[in-house]
Amino acid sequence: MTTTSDPDEQPGTLMTDEDYGALRASASLWAGTSVLITDQRGQVLVEHVDYLNTCLLPGGAVDKGESPSHAAGRELQEELGITATVDRGLAVDWISADSSSAPPAMRFPGEILYVYDGGTWNDHQIAAIRLPEHEIKAIEFVEPARLPDLMSPRDARRALSALRARINAGGAVILEHGLPIAPTVLDSTGVLRTVRTQHHYAFRPGPVPDGLTVRQSWGWLFAPDGRVLVLLEPDTGAACLPGGTPEPRDHDDPVATLVREAAEEATAQFGEPLFLGHLTDHTEPYARVRYAAALTTIGAMRTDPATSRTYTRALATPEQVLELFDWGSSAADQLAAVHQAREHLGLPRAAPRPFTELTDPTTW
Template sequence: MTTTSAPDERPSVAMREEAYGALRASAALWAGTSVLITNQRGQVLLQRVTYRPTRLLPGGAVDKGESPAQGAAREMEEELGVTATVTRGLAVDWGSPAGRTTPPAMKFPGELLHVFDGGVWDAEQIAAIRPRPGEIDGINFVEPAELPALMSPGDARRALSALRARINGGGPAFLEDGLPIAPTVLDRVGVLRTARACHHFPFHTHPAPDDLTVRQSWVWAFAPDGRVLVLLEPDTGAACLPGGTPEPEDHTDPETTLIRAARKEAAAELTGVRYLGYLSDLGERCARVRFAAVLTSLGPAPVDPATGRTYVRILATPEQALELFDWGPPAAEQLRRSTRPAAS
């Protein structure tokens, strides 16, 4: 009895099953699985383990006879005390022997590591975690930008690539030593490698009081397909909305500020500008004003006169945009108001 030829043989040569099995076994790889879980602020769950100094996503080796998804569910139950299933893959990583330092006695052949989406956990789900005694010292939710300092280099690259793949919303990313073989714009710019701006300020829907200085005027600019314009700093990957700080030429009109700034920094033309409210930054006694508008056109990417940089412009769904910021419930409220009819 014969099987189909091995890839490196002449097509006319057939192999016996035993020889073919031995050939495939000689190229066998380890298989690993992990789960990426975030809280409602977009912070990533990491485990402190007893057997290594760096932190890990929940996960481990795939046992004989189980699928990577089954292994991920088993590891969550064993390590976190949580019963759950995983159905969405975020990344498959080829961990090469050259990309990892292992003791020679292990004869590490390379590993295929699967990263699954564990979802966004609320306070009740987080409270139900019971770390496995003797193996898991504890868990923390950390900012994505902190991953390289807390994890091994390959693990951090893989986790960030998987998180970007989740934000992109397409299929799983295919990685080699943690880096995508087909990088998206989020990968190329390095989104989430630097700390996200944390704006957990009270949001008010009435006009800003006269005694508060308007420090910032930003806009949720909606394209016709419902996506919003987000600007990414090319050197840090940090995200922001179009807009800027008031200038004398704006005559203290926040709407004029955002139209001018969006045109200068992003070549964005807006119409239908509508006031949403303001954030009160009590530490500075100032107002950060927010608007919604229709994005009518984008010209060639300009150099921002305020920073000397050319922003990378992307269109993201509102849900994707929220993951690029650490703005909390006020940002979600702004988006809810921005989609209401103008008469509401």
């Protein structure tokens, strides 16, 4: 017996058209679609529905003869009252027949579910949402780490995988039961599985005022291609820039703090740093300073003596790095200062591309 995967190609001579059609129909799956939407803080839109005790992304079943992307746009209109073109895929998820809790009477055959990128919505777009009278009780923008608490386990895995794929900028990913078959560094470290700390501090480009103690010194450290070094914690998946808290041996020198911390955390060395500015919180008498510099070397990986962690080191654009933090509206001001420093250093503006893990020593 000979078969083919192309419906326009004739099956083998030992199989009739009717038999071949029946064989393919026996392997048929449902098709569904969902749309990942975030707000400007990187929180994910979820729907509270009246027929489940868990939340969902916007979306639903693909109708007969309908394309998945058309179905995604239709569901946005029906569920949120929003007309939008949905044309960027983030993930395709395969769900087996035996993995669902669907009632036996449904005869669930398994499903292929397409996840599309609904983009980042501003306050005006969010205010335009209009919910239907039935089915959608409410919508909420939630921290990515809360998705497992609000959604079914598989739906949460799928949403987080799709969000990581969007941040990683490597194109759509193939999932099985919500998990990528080819995990990226963001997947393997579990980025966004823990709640991002809110640091909604005002960014000020000027020097630290007298009387304010420097509590933290972090650096935007550039590779020659315009990307920056970001560190991912192995036990939490949390992201941080190289840097840390001043110690007495730094002698009240924030640059000395940055040099020491970058060496301890990432075995990284860099050239002359440029001062970007500082962050302040009106409730605390402290300042958090930020620098930019060009990386010169990355040494062999080793454990940070202060935390006993071995960080995962990766390069990404400054914009991609910001998506791993919850820094509020002041993040845009800091990002502008970062790019001014990058231009001063004579480095290009990097286009989005997949995060690159740094495992071997490198010299630039």
